[in-house]
Amino acid sequence: MIRDARVLRAGFVPREVEHRDAEVNHLSSVLEPITNGEPADTAIVTGPSGVGKTCVSKFVTERLREEVLDVEATYVNCWRNYSRFRTLYQILDDIGATIDIHRQSTPHDELIDRLQQYDGPRTVVILDEVDQLEDPSLIYDLHSMEQFAVICIANKEEELFSRVDDRLVSRLRSSEHVRMDKYHNEQLYDILSARTKWGLEEGVITDNQLYQIADAAAGDARLAIGMLRSAASTAARENHEAITNNILLDAAEDARAQIKQKSLDSLTPHQRVVYDIVRDHGPLGPSDIHDRYTEAVDDPRTKRTVRTYLSKMAQYNLLEAEGTSRDREYSLVDSAAASPME
Numbered sequence: 001m002i003r004d005a006r007v008l009r010a011g012f013v014p015r016e017v018e019h020r021d022a023e024v025n026h027l028s029s030v031l032e033p034i035t036n037g038e039p040a041d042t043a044i045v046t047g048p049s050g051v052g053k054t055c056v057s058k059f060v061t062e063r064l065r066e067e068v069l070d071v072e073a074t075y076v077n078c079w080r081n082y083s084r085f086r087t088l089y090q091i092l093d094d095i096g097a098t099i100d101i102h103r104q105s106t107p108h109d110e111l112i113d114r115l116q117q118y119d120g121p122r123t124v125v126i127l128d129e130v131d132q133l134e135d136p137s138l139i140y141d142l143h144s145m146e147q148f149a150v151i152c153i154a155n156k157e158e159e160l161f162s163r164v165d166d167r168l169v170s171r172l173r174s175s176e177h178v179r180m181d182k183y184h185n186e187q188l189y190d191i192l193s194a195r196t197k198w199g200l201e202e203g204v205i206t207d208n209q210l211y212q213i214a215d216a217a218a219g220d221a222r223l224a225i226g227m228l229r230s231a232a233s234t235a236a237r238e239n240h241e242a243i244t245n246n247i248l249l250d251a252a253e254d255a256r257a258q259i260k261q262k263s264l265d266s267l268t269p270h271q272r273v274v275y276d277i278v279r280d281h282g283p284l285g286p287s288d289i290h291d292r293y294t295e296a297v298d299d300p301r302t303k304r305t306v307r308t309y310l311s312k313m314a315q316y317n318l319l320e321a322e323g324t325s326r327d328r329e330y331s332l333v334d335s336a337a338a339s340p341m342e
């Protein structure tokens with residue numbers, strides 16, 4: 001049933017990226033100077049969840065590394081490493097410069113100094129979920145170091161810009177911007193079809209079933225591939241020769257639940273408090289949420305930061321927002337209302 005399980009994993013970077021030629025070319029052209037040892041501009045990549053932002057960024061940097069010897073790349077998920085220290089540490093660790101850095105006792109400035117002193121090959125730094133950085137001034141620091149080319153990935157540019165100071169906003173506004181939109185069903189079908197070809201034995205899933213998945217995933221390739229993976233693994237476990245329609249129905253729910261759980265696990269402690277408040281007391285407006293949150297934690301973040309938490313959770317389908325910006329209220333997403341597999 002399964003030929004190569006790797007291609008069905010969430011973080012897999014395919015040899016061919018489907019339907020993103022313009023974005024691949026755009027990002028490649030931004031990074032192109034580093035192939036000649038020149039500094040490159042910062043790139044901002046934005047779009048909703050599952051539209052290929054990470055995939056395209058990793059694909060482009062890998063291709064660069066195939067083409068030239070003196071280019072390195074490092075990837076940091078800033079949601080997981082949301083503090084300045086953790087992000088810096090992760091970058092330094094990837095470039096092999098963390099020897100004798102102690103997590104508890106090393107002053108933070110020391111980490112920046114080390115990056116500044118780095119004289120290895122030019123390095124592309126992919127900052128994924130960059131809007132989750134507690135201290136976005138880190139982008140400015142990296143931006144000003146010529147040996148690093150930075151790719152900032154976020155869902156919405158406004159969210160990124162709303163939290164950084166004017167100096168950084170003007171820098172970022174003049175950066176190259178690669179925007180991605182949700183996929184159409186035909187495009188999702190092509191992505192799924194390529195994965196099926198490499199990942200599954202022939203005849204395991206029909207074209208019609210791939211279209212059903214594409215339709216239910218509503219433009220999100222992460223969800224579509226998750227559904228395919230879940231269906232294939234159930235069929236393999238239950239010794240079916242092909243994926244049945246019943247398996248497909250369960251796979252849709254299963255993939256949604258898995259993605260939701262993963263997003264919940266990604267929440268920072270402060271975001272989790274906000275989520276729990278909406279779960280227990282929603283629908284609520286941002287001010288009420290912030291009041292309750294301020295009572296619940298010792299070191300509350302600003303109202304603006306809490307708004308970005310809410311927006312992020314809406315992007316990841318954990319919360320839904322209703323109303324205009326003036327009377328907006330947040331509540332938990334009703335999973336049963338997600339577009340069904342028909």
Ligand SMILES: Nc1ncnc2c1ncn2[C@@H]1O[C@H](COP(=O)(O)OP(=O)(O)OP(=O)(O)O)[C@@H](O)[C@H]1O
Binds near residue numbers: 020052054
């Ligand atoms: N154009 C594409 N061609 C082939 N595979 C793709 C394409 N776009 C996305 N994928 C695959 O879909 C999955 C989700 O893509 P990716 O993680 O890049 O989305 P994203 O926009 O970064 O989402 P998020 O904001 O949730 O991190 C990955 O497995 C990726 O390999």
